[in-house]
Amino acid sequence: IVSHPSPEMWFQGLFPPRVCLVNATANTFYGIMFDAGSTGTRIHIYTFVQKNPEQPPELDGEIFESVKPGLSAYVDQPEKGAETVKGLLKMAKEAVPRSLWKETPVVLKATAGLRLLPEPKAQALLSEVREVFEESPFLVPNNSVSIMDGSSEGVLAWITVNFLTGQLYSQNQQTVGILDLGGASTQITFLPRSEETLEQTPVDFVTSFEMFNSTYKLYTHSYLGFGLKAARLATLGALEMQAVDGQMFRSSCLPKRLEAEWHFGGVRYQYGGNREGETGFEPCYSEVVKVIQGKLHKPDEIRRSSFYAFSYYYDRAVDTDLIDYEKGGALEVRDFERKAKEVCDNLDRYTSASPFLCMDLSYITALLKEGFGFGDNTLLQVREALQDPSTSFPVS
Ligand SMILES: O=c1[nH]cnc2c1ncn2[C@@H]1O[C@H](COP(=O)(O)OP(=O)(O)O)[C@@H](O)[C@H]1O
Ligand SMILES: [Ca+2]
Numbered sequence: 001i002v003s004h005p006s007p008e009m010w011f012q013g014l015f016p017p018r019v020c021l022v023n024a025t026a027n028t029f030y031g032i033m034f035d036a037g038s039t040g041t042r043i044h045i046y047t048f049v050q051k052n053p054e055q056p057p058e059l060d061g062e063i064f065e066s067v068k069p070g071l072s073a074y075v076d077q078p079e080k081g082a083e084t085v086k087g088l089l090k091m092a093k094e095a096v097p098r099s100l101w102k103e104t105p106v107v108l109k110a111t112a113g114l115r116l117l118p119e120p121k122a123q124a125l126l127s128e129v130r131e132v133f134e135e136s137p138f139l140v141p142n143n144s145v146s147i148m149d150g151s152s153e154g155v156l157a158w159i160t161v162n163f164l165t166g167q168l169y170s171q172n173q174q175t176v177g178i179l180d181l182g183g184a185s186t187q188i189t190f191l192p193r194s195e196e197t198l199e200q201t202p203v204d205f206v207t208s209f210e211m212f213n214s215t216y217k218l219y220t221h222s223y224l225g226f227g228l229k230a231a232r233l234a235t236l237g238a239l240e241m242q243a244v245d246g247q248m249f250r251s252s253c254l255p256k257r258l259e260a261e262w263h264f265g266g267v268r269y270q271y272g273g274n275r276e277g278e279t280g281f282e283p284c285y286s287e288v289v290k291v292i293q294g295k296l297h298k299p300d301e302i303r304r305s306s307f308y309a310f311s312y313y314y315d316r317a318v319d320t321d322l323i324d325y326e327k328g329g330a331l332e333v334r335d336f337e338r339k340a341k342e343v344c345d346n347l348d349r350y351t352s353a354s355p356f357l358c359m360d361l362s363y364i365t366a367l368l369k370e371g372f373g374f375g376d377n378t379l380l381q382v383r384e385a386l387q388d389p390s391t392s393f394p395v396s
Contacts, residue, residue, distance in 0.1 A: 011029075011048075027049055029048040029049075029057050029104075030104040031046045031107075032045050032089075033046065034109065036071045038184035038185075040068040040070050041085065042065070044062055045062065045096065065088055070113045070183075071085075072114055072117055073264075073265065075125070075265065079128050081128060082129045085129050092104075092106070092138070102139060103139055105138070105141050107141065108129055108144065110126070110145075111185065112184030114147050115150075115185070122147065126147070129145050153180075153187055154178065154188070154189035154220035155207055155220055157310075158177075158178050158191075161178055176308050176381070177189060177302065178190070178309075178310070179307050179308070180311050181309070181312040181367070183228060183312075184225065184229060186222070187221070187223075188220070188372060190218070191219070192217070192219050194301055197299055198217065200300070202297060206218070225239070226291075226371075228360055229264055230264075231288070231367075235288050235290075236249035236250075236251055236269070246270070248270050250277075251287060252274045253356075253362060254356070254358070254359065255273045256347070257273060257275065260272065273347075280344050281341045281358075284359065284362045285362050292366050292367060293370055296372060299372075299373070303378060305378070308383060310383060317336075319353060320339045320357070322335055322336075330379055330381055330382070331382050332378065332379060332380070333368045333369060333374045334376040336365045337376070340358065343358045344361070
């Protein structure tokens, strides 16, 4: 799964050495991983089997559960935030045999929601979670609760997808790039094919690592504050302000007569449509473009590549029937634009879905075109996640 990739890697070095292979269950391991995203907290309980003592354990199964909102919504009630983690841990107690509790590692990786909080508030949340872990019967490794940095987030997603699609051990490697649109941040990651791309890339956008006897130099960057939900606030102009209570934020991307409220990162925002002014794609698009223009790096060669796109790219494409919920699908950048026009120019017809649908689709279009610099016809493979390591799919 993309936002918490390659389970084997998360737990590498965390399993205690196994000496006793007499017991029939001795070659089964468990690992508990929390993905603390800006919009929700998710638990993954992985089962690994070690078929052969010389090889690393293989993933055998996964149990998944999630809760909303994310930890960052508990910015001023860290104990309550940690309670949500405690609730999910109950599930782990049911899934993991009691005899293996004390050797089953538990880790939590937080992403952009916590990166955006003032440091002391984020640390208070993490330390409450650490206490919950310490009180649990599971193995708590050093540094088991932390904020993941943006480049690791991108790199791990890239490795997972390219490993699962077989690209990393194939003869003529054709790796795919990754786009991930979260609530609070967005990542772009790919393996540059031309030396020129690397020369034109800011140094902190390049991450090198070794795997399977090759050195990879990846282009990866996480844009904090450019996730879909953060972008809504930026578009509404609500980010700069210290949300004055009672203030109303209006946008031409919202239905004219709408007035509602919304909670994000522990703050309440009131928002509504442009009652008097314009609505529709044109004015909406220029609003969202302002959020993006000049703020992102445009690597030239991505216009000629194809990318996998996850998270909110997938959610919004499914919501508007651009792709199939189960299988995902291939889209061109222009499909998002076409759908944005259709929704924004018929706001009254789409009121049953989220009132933000027009803003979200316009933002996705602007992010791809004006942000990253994709061409109208760049192909995107839009997927929910790569759930099952045994199903590989063709990379075109
Ligand atoms: O378990 C999961 N695997 C992959 N994506 C997920 C999972 N749970 C939620 N998502 C997707 O992640 C997006 C929300 O982003 P998230 O809450 O992770 O924010 P962040 O990455 O900015 O911290 C949504 O599109 C949601 O569908
Ligand atoms: Ca995420």
